[in-house]
Amino acid sequence: MNIFILDEIVVKPDRAAEYRRAYATRYVPGAERRGMRLAGQWQTPPVRDFAGVPTTLFYLWTVDGVAGWWAQRMSKLPDGSDERFEKLAWWQDSDMMTLSRKRRMLSDQPETA
Amino acid sequence: MFVSLRLITLPPQREAESAPLASRLREAAAELAGLRSCWIAPVSPVAAINAGHVVWRMNFATEREALAVTLDPAWQGTVRGLLDGANVSHVGYRVTRSAVRPAAGGIWRALVFRVMPHGFPDGARALDDALLLMPAHVSTIRSWALSRVSVCEGPKAYTHVWEQEFDSLDGLTGEYMAHPVHWGVADAFFDAEFPEYIVDPQLVQVIGAIDRTIME
Numbered sequence: 001m002n003i004f005i006l007d008e009i010v011v012k013p014d015r016a017a018e019y020r021r022a023y024a025t026r027y028v029p030g031a032e033r034r035g036m037r038l039a040g041q042w043q044t045p046p047v048r049d050f051a052g053v054p055t056t057l058f059y060l061w062t063v064d065g066v067a068g069w070w071a072q073r074m075s076k077l078p079d080g081s082d083e084r085f086e087k088l089a090w091w092q093d094s095d096m097m098t099l100s101r102k103r104r105m106l107s108d109q110p111e112t113a
Numbered sequence: 114m115f116v117s118l119r120l121i122t123l124p125p126q127r128e129a130e131s132a133p134l135a136s137r138l139r140e141a142a143a144e145l146a147g148l149r150s151c152w153i154a155p156v157s158p159v160a161a162i163n164a165g166h167v168v169w170r171m172n173f174a175t176e177r178e179a180l181a182v183t184l185d186p187a188w189q190g191t192v193r194g195l196l197d198g199a200n201v202s203h204v205g206y207r208v209t210r211s212a213v214r215p216a217a218g219g220i221w222r223a224l225v226f227r228v229m230p231h232g233f234p235d236g237a238r239a240l241d242d243a244l245l246l247m248p249a250h251v252s253t254i255r256s257w258a259l260s261r262v263s264v265c266e267g268p269k270a271y272t273h274v275w276e277q278e279f280d281s282l283d284g285l286t287g288e289y290m291a292h293p294v295h296w297g298v299a300d301a302f303f304d305a306e307f308p309e310y311i312v313d314p315q316l317v318q319v320i321g322a323i324d325r326t327i328m329e
Contacts, residue, residue, distance in 0.1 A: 066291045073296070073304060084314055088305035101308050105297040 003069050004106040005036065005061040010099040016043070016055035019097045023059065027090055034072040034083075036061045054099055069105075114149075114208045114329055115176045116260070118223065118274065120156075120267075120319060122165035122200040131155040131166040137195055138169060144187035145171075147178035150329060154321040157220070159282060164319035165200070170221075172329050176263065179205050202317070204271050205264030208328075210241075211276075212248060213256040215326045220282050224275040225317035226303075232311030236302065237272070240311065243299040244275055250294045253284030256328045269315060278328060282320070 011019045028038060042058045049055045063069050075083045095101065123130060135153045142151045149172040156164045173179040182188055204225060228237045241259060248257045256278040262271050279285050289295060301307040305314070 066296065069296050070290065073300070082314070084305045088310070091306060091308075095308075103301070103307050105293075107293070107297075 001065050002108050003063050003065060004039070005063065006102075006104045006106055007057075007059040007061075008102040008104070009057045009059075010101070011055050011057060011097055012099055013052045013054055014049075015097045016049040016057065019057065019094065022094055022097070023057070026094070030083075030086070030090075031061065031072070034075040035068050036063055036072050115173045115179045115205065116208055116274075117169075117171045117173065117179045117182070117203065117205045117264070118225070119169040119171075120165040120202045120225075120317060121167040121169065121196065122202075123167075124198060127198070128166060134195060135167050138167070138192065141187055141191040141195065142169075142171070144191070145182055145185050146187075147173055147182060147185075149173060150327070152221075152321075152323065152327040154323075157282075157320040157322060160286070160318060160320055162316065162318040164317055165202070168319050168321050170327060176205065176207065180264065200267070202267030202269065202271075203264065204262045204267075204274055206260035206262050206274050208258050208260050210245070210260070211256070211258035211328065213258075213326060213328045216255055216278070216280070218322070218324045219255070219278055219280045220285065220320055221276065221278050221323045221327055222285055222318070222320045223277075224273075225271050225319070226273050226275070227270055227313040227316070228272045228311050229313050232302075236309065236311040239309070240273075240299075240302040243302065246294050247289070247292070247299060248277075251289050251292050253279050253288045255280060255284075256326060258328055269313075271317075276328060278323065278326060285320070 038059065039062050040060045044056050045053065063072055077083050132155050135155050138153045142148065142153065151171045153167065153169045156166055156168050228240065244259055248254045254277045258276045260274045262274060265271050301309040303312045304310060
């Protein structure tokens with residue numbers, strides 16, 4: 001089963017470039033170490049940021065089924081300690097740049113008859 | 114129905130005493146007034162989180178009886194001495210949302226947790242709704258109760274107790290964990306990566322073997 005994790009992040013006006021850099025350098029490496037694979041990243045308004053206008057960023061991740069989902073959820077640091085506090089620190093810090101945020105779990109649609 | 118749930122943590126040099134302590138507490142509990150039923154067991158080390166060594170769950174008709182039990186002569190004379198030197202976390206809660214299907218042996222599991230202050234009231238209500246989806250969809254849950262804590266003694270101000278009974282541990286580690294209503298809906302409140310995150314990570318998961326339904 002394919003499981004997707006979709007981050008939808010509304011960034012404060014004029015902070016989008018800063019947020020994208022922070023996500024790429026502070027979040028992506030750890031997520032990949034936890035087995036998440038970045039399948040796509042998009043934004044709206046499209047093409048470029050506009051001064052004074054919030055930008056909504058979308059990051060779509062995949063994990064290897066339910067086992068892969070729990071592996072990233074229950075991840076440990078190299079020393080064996082719980083990683084959740086590092087993950088929380090990232091989101092608390094980065095949320096200072098955002099107006100709102102959603103994270104949703106997605107899957108393929110069930111087959112219809 | 115009012116439940117008193119105690120989690121007893123022994124000091125390191127006494128950890129091997131959990132089974133005899135459970136046995137002696139059972140004998141003492143038989144003398145306590147007001148007790149409708151009682152279950153005491155060593156904590157299963159499987160999947161235990163901050164659960165201590167012995168779990169003691171008592172059913173009372175009322176909160177008043179539950180609060181009075183520590184003044185009972187049997188408690189003062191015996192139980193207090195048995196618990197001397199141990200850390201005891203105690204939560205008391207009225208059981209209002211539950212469904213119990215009496216059955217034979219299996220496992221009882223409880224998640225005891227604290228919703229952080231910023232989670233009240235809206236997040237806590239949404240969390241309740243999400244957890245209550247689980248017994249409707251996870252077929253291995255044979256009994257359950259979701260309760261708000263009204264009495265709390267110990268180092269942590271727990272707010273919720275989420276109990277289930279399963280026919281076997283597989284019911285918890287299998288379908289319960291793998292079901293999309295768990296990882297796709299309810300877990301958001303426990304996962305530090307979600308904006309819905311409201312549950313203090315210092316929670317308790319306690320599991321014990323039962324030979325019959327202990328949830329009334």
